[in-house]
Amino acid sequence: MDVGERIQELAGRIVEWRDSYYRGEPVVADAEYDAVEDELRELIAAHPELTPVPNPLDAVGAPAVLHAPIRHSRPMLSLEKATKPEQVEAFFARFPGQPVVVMPKLDGLSLALVYEDGRFARAITRGDGTTGDDVTPLVRALADGVPQKLDAPGRVEVRGEAVMLRSTFAAYNEAHPDKPLINPRNAAAGTLRAKDPATVAERRLQFLAFDLQTDPDSTESDLEQGLQALGFTAADMRHCDDAAAAQEVITAIEQQRNDLDYDLDGAVLRLADRDAFAAAGTRSSSPRGALAFKFAAEEKTTILADVVWDVGKTGKIAPVAWLEPVFVGGTTVTRATLSNQEVIRARDVKIGDTVLVRRAGDVIPFVAGVLDASRRTGEERDIVPPTHCPSCNEPLTEQGNSRELFCTNVACPAQTVRRLIHWASRAAADIDAVGGVWIERLAEAGILEHPSDFYGLTKERLLEFDRIGEVSATRMIESIDTSRQVGLRRALIGLAIPMASEGTASRLCRAGFGSLEAVLESGVDGVVAVDDIGPKVAASLIEHLTRLEPELERLRAAGVSLDVREEDLPPVVAAGAPLAGKTVVVTGSISDPRTGEKVARPVFQRLCEKAGATIASSVSASTDMLITGADVGAAKITKAEKLEVAVVDQSEIWSQLFEAGVTP
Numbered sequence: 206m207d208v209g210e211r212i213q214e215l216a217g218r219i220v221e222w223r224d225s226y227y228r229g230e231p232v233v234a235d236a237e238y239d240a241v242e243d244e245l246r247e248l249i250a251a252h253p254e255l256t257p258v259p260n261p262l263d264a265v266g267a268p269a270v271l272h273a274p275i276r277h278s279r280p281m282l283s284l285e286k287a288t289k290p291e292q293v294e295a296f297f298a299r300f301p302g303q304p305v306v307v308m309p310k311l312d313g314l315s316l317a318l319v320y321e322d323g324r325f326a327r328a329i330t331r332g333d334g335t336t337g338d339d340v341t342p343l344v345r346a347l348a349d350g351v352p353q354k355l356d357a358p359g360r361v362e363v364r365g366e367a368v369m370l371r372s373t374f375a376a377y378n379e380a381h382p383d384k385p386l387i388n389p390r391n392a393a394a395g396t397l398r399a400k401d402p403a404t405v406a407e408r409r410l411q412f413l414a415f416d417l418q419t420d421p422d423s424t425e426s427d428l429e430q431g432l433q434a435l436g437f438t439a440a441d442m443r444h445c446d447d448a449a450a451a452q453e454v455i456t457a458i459e460q461q462r463n464d465l466d467y468d469l470d471g472a473v474l475r476l477a478d479r480d481a482f483a484a485a486g487t488r489s490s491s492p493r494g495a496l497a498f499k500f501a502a503e504e505k506t507t508i509l510a511d512v513v514w515d516v517g518k519t520g521k522i523a524p525v526a527w528l529e530p531v532f533v534g535g536t537t538v539t540r541a542t543l544s545n546q547e548v549i550r551a552r553d554v555k556i557g558d559t560v561l562v563r564r565a566g567d568v569i570p571f572v573a574g575v576l577d578a579s580r581r582t583g584e585e586r587d588i589v590p591p592t593h594c595p596s597c598n599e600p601l602t603e604q605g606n607s608r609e610l611f612c613t614n615v616a617c618p619a620q621t622v623r624r625l626i627h628w629a630s631r632a633a634a635d636i637d638a639v640g641g642v643w644i645e646r647l648a649e650a651g652i653l654e655h656p657s658d659f660y661g662l663t664k665e666r667l668l669e670f671d672r673i674g675e676v677s678a679t680r681m682i683e684s685i686d687t688s689r690q691v692g693l694r695r696a697l698i699g700l701a702i703p704m705a706s707e708g709t710a711s712r713l714c715r716a717g718f719g720s721l722e723a724v725l726e727s728g729v730d731g732v733v734a735v736d737d738i739g740p741k742v743a744a745s746l747i748e749h750l751t752r753l754e755p756e757l758e759r760l761r762a763a764g765v766s767l768d769v770r771e772e773d774l775p776p777v778v779a780a781g782a783p784l785a786g787k788t789v790v791v792t793g794s795i796s797d798p799r800t801g802e803k804v805a806r807p808v809f810q811r812l813c814e815k816a817g818a819t820i821a822s823s824v825s826a827s828t829d830m831l832i833t834g835a836d837v838g839a840a841k842i843t844k845a846e847k848l849e850v851a852v853v854d855q856s857e858i859w860s861q862l863f864e865a866g867v868t869p
């Protein structure tokens with residue numbers, strides 16, 4: 206194929222894919238679409254004489270099917286893309302001396318909100334950039350962050366992104382396993398295509414503003430201040446004076462990405478001054494005064510090679526997708542979860558399909574759906590759930606609306622191994638020198654069945670196995686020995702009791718229970734009396750602890766501590782408590798000023814508690830103080846400053862702690 210043909214092919218594909226995408230039925234993941242755009246852009250740059258007419262790269266969106274077309278007062282454009290720091294430097298070089306804001310590139314859909322004489326008049330989608338769809342009733346009914354009235358005369362146009370919050374998305378999919386949404390962006394777009402707001406009432410959207418035009422011109426020339434003065438929630442903007450500062454904020458946004466309640470696919474740089482942005486003008490499809498820095502994709506497509514049913518520690522049999530390796534969310538993914546039978550049915554997934562895989566942050570990668578069922582060849586196979594346990598061959602039972610499968614055989618070998626691995630895991634007994642493979646070998650040999658069996662192992666017994674040396678056998682035994690100090694909280698986690706979470710374990714300790722036996726003795730009534738422990742959790746806890754009583758006895762006999770540990774007790778507040786009544790957030794890396802040694806964050810937080818503080822995990826309006834260690838991301842500090850939370854360096858706190866006699 207010659208270059209001209211390739212260009213035509215790529216251009217055709219872009220038009221086709223955009224068409225499906227803007228209809229709400231994407232056929233490829235964004236990353237694949239972007240790769241095709243990039244290839245076309247490069248070919249055209251090298252062969253300008255072969256530029257297709259029309260050139261899809263000069264167009265915005267797609268010639269959408271519009272129900273109620275409205276022409277935009279000025280075009281709604283796309284953004285120029287960057288992936289390298291040099292491009293950020295070039296952007297600053299183009300506008301010497303101009304302040305720039307850096308903000309998240311929100312992954313939803315853009316809207317223009319028009320206000321006339323202080324009254325919300327209409328909301329319009331981007332459409333093809335020139336003409337969009339009137340979605341006023343839907344926005345009125347479903348979007349938060351859209352004031353009905355403004356204190357501003359004349360015509361005001363605010364542009365921004367309507368996103369579906371991740372929490373809304375998750376809650377919706379939980380409530381509708383029969384018709385799950387693919388991802389928050391698609392969900393937001395689909396919501397605004399609905400004919401009647403009542404049919405999509407649970408699908409609330411959040412509007413976050415990033416652009417403002419006023420007529421007559423307002424006196425406020427700073428974009429962010431202008432938006433806030435009118436009462437909008439603006440995208441989180443941070444002012445930067447040079448490329449290095451901007452690059453730092455871009456990195457901070459990318460790191461923060463998983464902690465936010467909305468999807469973002471990059472960071473946007475934009476001239477902070479509204480007049481300067483307008484004066485910079487536009488290219489065919491993007492403004493000159495802005496630049497989008499793209500992050501790594503969190504969604505990709507790949508082939509579903511097989512589905513394997515995995516037996517978990519509580520006997521749940523979960524479908525695991527075996528994938529052709531795909532690089533997504535920063536790592537190569539080969540396995541992903543398919544949740545349960547009902548999700549497989551609802552998403553209509555078959556073995557051999559090209560599936561969309563989503564991996565964001567620490568969440569286990571999952572198969573979000575099949576993008577393009579028309580790609581099927583007929584060779585695909587249905588995913589057939591097992592009727593018997595893949596490990597012990599006992600018949601399975603089905604539970605709940607999502608028809609989860611369970612093996613209820615308490616002697617099921619796979620469950621036994623899973624439970625042992627769980628006991629040895631970091632959050633529980635932390636037997637780090639004995640890995641999963643060893644646990645499996647020992648279980649197969651009949652030496653390990655219950656957690657208490659770890660404590661009867663000897664070096665001599667381990668040395669009878671192949672491929673094990675003196676050194677590692679000694680390490681294993683030492684690691685097991687240390688784990689005898691596991692204590693109430695981590696032992697409870699390690700016993701993998703259904704419905705009892707890590708939070709339950711902490712709450713029991715803080716409520717004053719001295720040992721696992723004491724929890725059992727207090728019965729359902731005693732446990733339910735603890736704040737934030739409900740009757741179902743209490744019942745499950747007591748039922749399983751009763752069943753495990755002989756095991757608790759064996760653990761005790763082996764010298765394993767099931768008593769509460771000092772660190773899990775409510776802190777004894779030091780006299781004079783310098784941080785009394787303060788809610789604090791700790792960020793950055795903390796070290797003891799006397800030795801320079803690093804101090805783990807939970808340890809430092811514990812010291813703050815002893816000094817009277819209440820610990821929070823993120824900065825909010827109710828935070829009194831942000832305590833900063835070394836290497837703090839810029840975004841956290843900005844947020845604290847915005848909320849007028851005091852930002853205090855760790856050195857200040859350390860002196861107060863030492864003075865009150867609180868030391869690690």
Ligand SMILES: NC(=O)c1ccc[n+]([C@@H]2O[C@H](COP(=O)([O-])OP(=O)(O)OC[C@H]3O[C@@H](n4cnc5c(N)ncnc54)[C@H](O)[C@@H]3O)[C@@H](O)[C@H]2O)c1
Nearest residue numbers: 222223226231233234235238283284309310311315415473
């Ligand atoms: N999967 C597919 O088949 C397919 C097809 C077409 C397009 N796409 C995807 O759509 C996107 C490209 O389309 P585009 O040109 O609309 O988007 P773009 O990436 O050029 O970005 C422009 C859009 O970013 C949004 N935005 C979010 N936060 C912003 C902020 N803080 N400031 C300014 N704008 C902000 C606005 O809605 C604006 O319209 C890409 O992500 C692409 O992968 C996918």
Ligand SMILES: [Zn+2]
Nearest residue numbers: 594597612617
């Ligand atoms: Zn089984």
